[in-house]
Amino acid sequence: MSLPATLVPTRSDAAGQDRAAPEVATRPNRPTLPPERVHPDLLSEVRQHGKFDASCLNCGGCSVVCDLAAGDVTFPRRSIHLVVLGLKGALLDGMEPWLCHDCGDCTVTCPRQADPAASMRTLRRYLTGQYDWTGLGSRVLRSRAWHFGLLGAVAAVVFALLVLYHIYWAELSLGDFATTPMGMEHMFPKILYFTWIVYALAAFVLLVHGWRMYRFAIARSRPPLRHFIAEARTLFVHAATQAQMRNCPTEARGAPVVGWWLYAGSAEAVPRRWLKHWLMALGTVVMLVVTAFFLRWFQTDAVHPFYHPQRLLGYVASAFILWGTTDHLVRRMRRPKDSATRERGALTLPLLLWLTAVSGIVLHALRLLGLELGAHYAYAVHLAICVPMVAVEVPFGEWAHMIDRPLALYFEAVRERARAELPVEAGLEPAQT
Numbered sequence: 348m349s350l351p352a353t354l355v356p357t358r359s360d361a362a363g364q365d366r367a368a369p370e371v372a373t374r375p376n377r378p379t380l381p382p383e384r385v386h387p388d389l390l391s392e393v394r395q396h397g398k399f400d401a402s403c404l405n406c407g408g409c410s411v412v413c414d415l416a417a418g419d420v421t422f423p424r425r426s427i428h429l430v431v432l433g434l435k436g437a438l439l440d441g442m443e444p445w446l447c448h449d450c451g452d453c454t455v456t457c458p459r460q461a462d463p464a465a466s467m468r469t470l471r472r473y474l475t476g477q478y479d480w481t482g483l484g485s486r487v488l489r490s491r492a493w494h495f496g497l498l499g500a501v502a503a504v505v506f507a508l509l510v511l512y513h514i515y516w517a518e519l520s521l522g523d524f525a526t527t528p529m530g531m532e533h534m535f536p537k538i539l540y541f542t543w544i545v546y547a548l549a550a551f552v553l554l555v556h557g558w559r560m561y562r563f564a565i566a567r568s569r570p571p572l573r574h575f576i577a578e579a580r581t582l583f584v585h586a587a588t589q590a591q592m593r594n595c596p597t598e599a600r601g602a603p604v605v606g607w608w609l610y611a612g613s614a615e616a617v618p619r620r621w622l623k624h625w626l627m628a629l630g631t632v633v634m635l636v637v638t639a640f641f642l643r644w645f646q647t648d649a650v651h652p653f654y655h656p657q658r659l660l661g662y663v664a665s666a667f668i669l670w671g672t673t674d675h676l677v678r679r680m681r682r683p684k685d686s687a688t689r690e691r692g693a694l695t696l697p698l699l700l701w702l703t704a705v706s707g708i709v710l711h712a713l714r715l716l717g718l719e720l721g722a723h724y725a726y727a728v729h730l731a732i733c734v735p736m737v738a739v740e741v742p743f744g745e746w747a748h749m750i751d752r753p754l755a756l757y758f759e760a761v762r763e764r765a766r767a768e769l770p771v772e773a774g775l776e777p778a779q780t
Contacts, residue, residue: 397469409453445755552742627671
């Protein structure tokens with residue numbers, strides 16, 4: 348029995364007789380991927396986000412020396428050449444910039460001294476701006492004026508809200524507000540709702556951020572749902588432990604864990620990079636969770652004993668943040684000046700984290716000493732630091748990498764599982780026969 352004529356195309360042979368053309372193996376209801384569009388301005392767009400040296404010889408030394416580059420993942424060489432060729436779609440589709448953990452071995456190996464590690468950092472900032480749907484992320488990551496201007500504007504709004512609350516809600520005169528010592532318990536219910544609003548806005552932006560990353564990366568290939576479920580553990584493991592960083596060759600060469608106070612500029616005199624980064628992230632996440640869900644318990648005028656869980660948790664989290672940010676700031680400041688100045692806002696996030704921890708410690712000390720007026724002013728400064736950090740740096744700045752990197756590793760694991768099962772599920776069209 349032959350197929351209907353509409354399903355079997357015909358063509359004439361040399362004798363003029365019709366014969367069936369070879370059937371084409373196709374997947375039903377699968378759209379054909381459009382051809383890649385070349386963006387000639389891609390290189391200049393990327394360079395607006397920091398240092399990006401395009402003088403790559405394609406020697407492959409950077410990919411060979413990197414222990415994280417394996418199989419189909421060949422960074423930084425592949426990502427650099429995609430930018431040079433103007434293949435923006437392929438760049439957005441790839442996860443390589445997020446799989447890099449900035450160990451710097453590629454820069455040491457590069458015969459052109461092109462600093463591919465800096466190029467990968469620039470690419471991560473560029474991609475962060477592309478994932479942001481509001482357009483603010485790209486502006487913040489490209490322009491110091493936008494970055495610091497937005498931080499300053501949010502801080503000014505915080506100060507204004509505090510003044511308006513005390514004058515119109517608490518019905519204090521401006522002179523009483525500026526000079527009268529008082530407790531802060533009356534503010535805490537309003538601060539709780541304000542905190543929820545700030546966190547909710549940042550979380551919403553990041554959720555859309557992650558959705559756009561998904562659309563760019565693997566939405567077209569349509570991996571089945573079972574692959575996402577099977578690799579869910581990958582997302583949680585990397586989000587909670589930063590496990591990928593432990594595979595960096597610099598970690599394998601690291602020295603035994605010692606205190607940051609022994610820092611003398613030598614890699615052998617400091618703890619491993621992963622441990623410092625993980626503890627800093629852990630302390631930050633703990634404080635975010637506490638202030639988002641347990642602020643009524645954590646924020647009070649009551650002074651608990653030293654051994655109280657509230658105080659111990661705050662001390663430990665603050666110590667982790669101070670340890671990690673101090674070391675990070677010292678390392679960034681010791682980088683070559685030309686490299687540091689090209690990285691847009693490279694010190695902003697660790698500096699804001701450090702200032703948040705220090706201002707919180709000062710506030711706590713003033714409250715323990717019973718200096719209510721000083722505590723009031725310290726609380727205002729503390730809010731003016733941490734609120735812009737959450738409202739600007741988390742959704743629009745470099746802090747978005749806390750979400751981007753685990754998601755990238757998750758999406759890459761889903762693609763690898765799809766490739767292993769069936770090539771077409773990784774977005775590859777079946778070969779014609």
